[in-house]
Amino acid sequence: MAAPWEDVLRDEPAIQEAASVAVDAALLEGVLMRTEGEPNASDVVNYAPFTLLPSAVPSVLFEQAYAVQQDFNLLVDAISQNKEFLEDTLASTIKVDDFTAQLFRIHVQVLEEGLAQSVFLGINRSDYMFDCGVDGTPALKQIEINTIAASFGGLTSRTAAVHGQVLKMLGKSKEASRLLPNNPSKGLALGIAKAWELYGSQSAVVMFLVEEVQRNIFDQRCVENELWNRNIRVIRKRFRDVFEKGSLDDAKRLYMDGQEVAVVYYREGYVPKNYDQQNWEARLLLERSRAVKCPDIATQLAGTKKVQQELSRPGTLERLLPGRAEAVTRIRATFAGLYSLDVGEEGDKIAAMAIADPDQFVLKPQREGGGNNLYGEELRQVLEKIRDSPERTSYILMDKIKPQPTINYLLRAHSPLQVSECISELGIFGVYVRQGKEMVMNKAAGHLLRTKAIEHADGGVAAGVAVLDTPYLV
Ligand code: ADP
Ligand code: MG
Numbered sequence: 001m002a003a004p005w006e007d008v009l010r011d012e013p014a015i016q017e018a019a020s021v022a023v024d025a026a027l028l029e030g031v032l033m034r035t036e037g038e039p040n041a042s043d044v045v046n047y048a049p050f051t052l053l054p055s056a057v058p059s060v061l062f063e064q065a066y067a068v069q070q071d072f073n074l075l076v077d078a079i080s081q082n083k084e085f086l087e088d089t090l091a092s093t094i095k096v097d098d099f100t101a102q103l104f105r106i107h108v109q110v111l112e113e114g115l116a117q118s119v120f121l122g123i124n125r126s127d128y129m130f131d132c133g134v135d136g137t138p139a140l141k142q143i144e145i146n147t148i149a150a151s152f153g154g155l156t157s158r159t160a161a162v163h164g165q166v167l168k169m170l171g172k173s174k175e176a177s178r179l180l181p182n183n184p185s186k187g188l189a190l191g192i193a194k195a196w197e198l199y200g201s202q203s204a205v206v207m208f209l210v211e212e213v214q215r216n217i218f219d220q221r222c223v224e225n226e227l228w229n230r231n232i233r234v235i236r237k238r239f240r241d242v243f244e245k246g247s248l249d250d251a252k253r254l255y256m257d258g259q260e261v262a263v264v265y266y267r268e269g270y271v272p273k274n275y276d277q278q279n280w281e282a283r284l285l286l287e288r289s290r291a292v293k294c295p296d297i298a299t300q301l302a303g304t305k306k307v308q309q310e311l312s313r314p315g316t317l318e319r320l321l322p323g324r325a326e327a328v329t330r331i332r333a334t335f336a337g338l339y340s341l342d343v344g345e346e347g348d349k350i351a352a353m354a355i356a357d358p359d360q361f362v363l364k365p366q367r368e369g370g371g372n373n374l375y376g377e378e379l380r381q382v383l384e385k386i387r388d389s390p391e392r393t394s395y396i397l398m399d400k401i402k403p404q405p406t407i408n409y410l411l412r413a414h415s416p417l418q419v420s421e422c423i424s425e426l427g428i429f430g431v432y433v434r435q436g437k438e439m440v441m442n443k444a445a446g447h448l449l450r451t452k453a454i455e456h457a458d459g460g461v462a463a464g465v466a467v468l469d470t471p472y473l474v
Pocket of ligand 1: 127143144336362364367368369370371372373398399400401402425458460
């Protein structure tokens with residue numbers, strides 16, 4: 001599945017020139033990030049890392065990923081409404097993982113009080129790699145689904161234009177014209193706008209809940225500006241601001257500084273380091289409110305690795321999506337092998353299997369944001385140490401996906417231009433809105449291709465490992 005520009009990759013002067021054109025094009029198109037040195041200042045910015053050339057993606061797998069996205073939207077939404085399933089699935093995890101336990105406590109408290117929220121908005125991104133089978137045929141395998149703060153929908157809306165220009169200057173105009181248009185930021189904004197409209201208060205605002213350190217602000221601004229263009233007011237606040245200035249009225253309407261909030265869009269709150277005691281209190285306040293949370297806490301829990309693993313058990317998908325046999329088949333086709341490490345005979349066997357052959361697996365804790373998984377020798381050592389301890393249950397085990405590497409150049413500010421062997425990860429954005437029991441929107445909203453050098457087992461764009469890419473369908 002090579003792209004038709006192998007010839008160009010060896011032409012060093014052409015590559016050098018293309019790289020400088022590419023960087024300027026990225027800056028012009030707004031593929032931007034704040035710098036590590038000044039992460040909260042917009043007067044010093046640079047381009048977000050990206051590949052010099054688009055990467056080949058098999059069109060059948062690309063279409064398969066789009067075709068299953070609405071099914072995944074339904075599945076996530078069904079899990080979020082299934083109290084028993086979440087309770088049973090996370091029971092072993094919350095005994096050993098404090099972060100998941102704290103999220104779960106808020107989930108239970110909000111349910112006990114009775115949900116004030118009646119409009120639900122999900123924005124997720126289902127990520128895949130192309131597993132290379134023994135006969136060399138690639139298969140679409142899900143890495144994970146992100147149900148909170150799924151990012152890069154904004155910047156990726158602008159990378160195809162950059163890659164188009166690079167291809168043109170390298171004499172590949174025909175190929176450039178085949179790059180697909182892609183605008184997740186618009187799709188995300190349409191979901192937020194729909195939720196805002198259904199909330200039903202013209203004067204209410206959309207609140208982006210943002211991190212203290214906001215290097216990736218331009219990605220968020222892409223979505224934000226789509227909302228302003230629709231005359232929807234957006235405010236940006238941190239947990240700290242919510243703690244200090246957030247309040248609920250008698251009807252549990254959420255106010256910030258006296259301004260009613262219709263939608264809370266989280267770009268924060270997915271890792272333990274986002275929380276101190278005050279931030280947990282702020283999170284609870286938001287969850288208790290009538291405002292549309294994207295995601296609500298149940299939907300965040302639906303995106304945990306433990307839930308992903310339980311979904312792969314025979315019969316689970318059928319139970320969660322009754323009467324939707326075709327959706328179940330499409331979803332299951334994307335699953336890699338996933339294994340529980342819960343205490344007991346099954347978990348003992350799985351642990352022994354992974355210790356015996358660690359290169360076939362990935363060991364995953366209940367964390368997001370990249371850089372947390374264990375591989376190879378490290379996997380073996382850690383699992384050996386915890387194999388007889390309940391700590392084991394804070395992890396899940398997954399078959400390692402092995403894609404066929406390709407050659408590309410990764411452009412990163414202040415780094416030398418150098419050819420790399422790379423693998424790619426395709427993400428599809430899903431957006432849905434539910435009012436009470438009725439789904440009023442369910443869409444695939446665009447894609448994201450991220451590529452990294454093979455020497456890195458793990459880590460996304462924000463973690464400084466992967467870079468933005470554009471799929472070239474083959
Ligand atoms: P996170 O929530 O930290 O993003 P992921 O499950 O997406 O966790 O794993 C992070 C990265 O690790 C992925 O982007 C991918 O590069 C790599 N990875 C995860 N699972 C696998 C797997 N089963 N096989 C190969 N690589 C994997
Ligand atoms: Mg991931």
